[in-house]
Amino acid sequence: MKLVEIAAPDFDLAMTLDSGQVFHWQKIGDGFVGAIADYAVHVEQDGDVLKAKMEGVASATPGSLIPPVAKLVKHYFALDHPLAAICASFPNDPAMSAARHFCRGLRITRQPKWECLATFICSSMKQVAHIRQISKALRERFGVARKIDHQVVHTFPSAQSLAESSESELRKCALGYRAKNLLATARLVRSSEADLDAWSALSDADLREKLCTLPGVGAKIANCVMLFAYERLRAFPIDVWIERVLREKYFPGNGKTTTQRLREFSET
């Protein structure tokens, strides 16, 4: 199957996939394989060009179309975001300049909402290597297997399939105490008590408040989901690393700067 070529200026695929916003892509040879929503995708970068192909099965809905791979990949990796303009809008201080240089080509992806929410519920108190294991285990146990490049890729399980599971089944995926939260949130999403799509219409503040009502979602995870799935580019997740950098670079020698103060600072 032939690779489709997609223009990808100001983009670094490996950096984007390794930046802690998505956890299931596998490096295979010159490229990566993974799932974008229900489709198995192979993607590799050659300078300013992305080369991609996909395998997918149309959903059971008659008449549903398989999107062209270029459209799917462009949307997922947000190749339409004006990255140069976004970077130019950042504060011009030494720490930000260093960060801009270091992260050249890192884009904020547009991930499916449920997949992103569920993955970040699993991420709490875990390091990236663990989150990858959990994502893999959940996909292999509850997702749908698809083939590409003779590799098997698993889609992320639906809220429905996790909701029908049990806490003890989920615990087998190395979730620990997160299993309870994931199960409870899956049931809220399945029942449409938590209507993730409808929440797209909410303001940033209202969306954050809604997300934080879900079990296992606090301020940090809500901001991750807003940023990586709701395209709220003003959201600013503060994890321990960002907190350390903020304290060191912007509040040096002020030991009693509160997390609340850091949040207010990041919002301006």
Added chain:
DNA sequence: CTCCAGGGATGAT
């Protein structure tokens, strides 16, 4: 306000 839960990768000893 403080303390704690559960667990696998990672790096130090």
Added chain:
DNA sequence: ATCATCCATGGA
């Protein structure tokens, strides 16, 4: 080979 450290949320 053993040991300390990393981590966000929610409940006691």
